[in-house]
Amino acid sequence: MRDDNHDHDRGLEHDLKLLAARTDRRQLLKWMMAGAALLPLVGCGGGSEGSGSACESSVPEETGGPYPGDGSNGANALVLSGIVRSDIRSSIAGLSGTAEGVPFTLKLTLVDSGGTCAPLEGYAVYLWHCDRDGHYSMYTLTQQNYLRGVQETDSTGTVTFTSIFPACYSGRMPHLHFEVYPNLSTATSSKNKIKTSQIALPTDVCQTVFATTGYSASVSNLSRISFSSDNVFSDGTQLQMATVTGSVAEGYVATLTVGIPA
Known part of the structure; x- marks a missing residue:
């Protein structure tokens, strides 16, 4: 049974109404301003494990791996037309x-x-990841350059990429790579990047996807790896774990808020 004498869990609006009856207008305004100042921070976090933290912490710097395609080791998707x-x-x-x-x-x-x-x-984000078989274009697949692209952030700081769910290859948890550049004009070489990191995906969603046709190798690969043993994510995924919704039939949507120094 609810105890109406203990309404501490009914939220800011309820508390302010109670306070209004007990204090003068000037003091109430001070409390309201303090509460409003906290509201913009709600929901700024990245992913299911990082709510609120992206506003205060920069996403970890991670390796671009052996297949970046950013000109750092030869192949450069950033200069391709389109x-x-x-x-x-x-x-x-x-x-x-x-x-x-x-x-x-x-x-x-x-x-x-x-x-x-x-x-x-106005920042530029370069995204790349492996295909359904765990292969990277421009390297293992020398006659392909798919699953690589650049987008400019809009007024909300957001970029959107349409792709396919990446595989789990041996030795790594499923992931996506990205680099951040100051603007589109500088997104032509790794020398201009200001951040390199990786995006993690929830294990339960990966298991569901990998049970479908074409992802059979990922099932056994995933069973032999975990976030704690992964050489990138073993120190935590709080700022890198995407929130994923959807289904195999309708497709999945992953969202992540990434903090970087402005």
């Missing part, structure tokens, strides 16, 4: 081929990690 795009499922610049797999949309939002949570407009 690389600035939202749908990254097909190859471009004279190559043909489309990656198959469960539909997957990523919505990445950049915010100022200095505590303001202000959206960062």
Whole structure:
């Protein structure tokens, strides 16, 4: 039974109404302003494990791995015609081929990690990840350059990519790579990047996807790895774990708020 004499769990609005009856107008306004100042911080976090923290902490710097395609080791997708795009499922610049797999949309939002949570407009995000078989274009698949693309953040700091759900290859938890550049004009070489990191995906969603046709190798690979043993995510995924909704039939949508120094 609810005890109406103990309403501490009924929220800020209820508390302010009670306070209004017990204090003068000037003091009430002070409390209201203090409460309002906290509201912009709600929901600024990245992913299911990082609520609130993206506004105060920069996403960890991570390795781009051996297949970045950013010019750092030869292959450079950033200079390809058509690389600035939202749908990254097909190859471009004279190559043909489309990656198959469960539909997957990523919505990445950049915010100022200095505590303001202000959206960062006009930055460029380069995203890449492996295909359904665990292979990377431009390296293992030399005749493909799909699953790579660049987008400019909008007024809300957000970029959206349409892709396929990545595989789990041996030795790594399923993940996506990204680099952040100050703007589109500088997103042509790794020398200009200001952040490199990786995105983690919830294990239960991965298990559901990998039970579908085409992902059979990922089932056994996932069974032999965990976040605690992964060489990138073993120190925690609080700022890198995406929130994923959807289904195999309808496709999945992953969202993550990423903090970087403005």
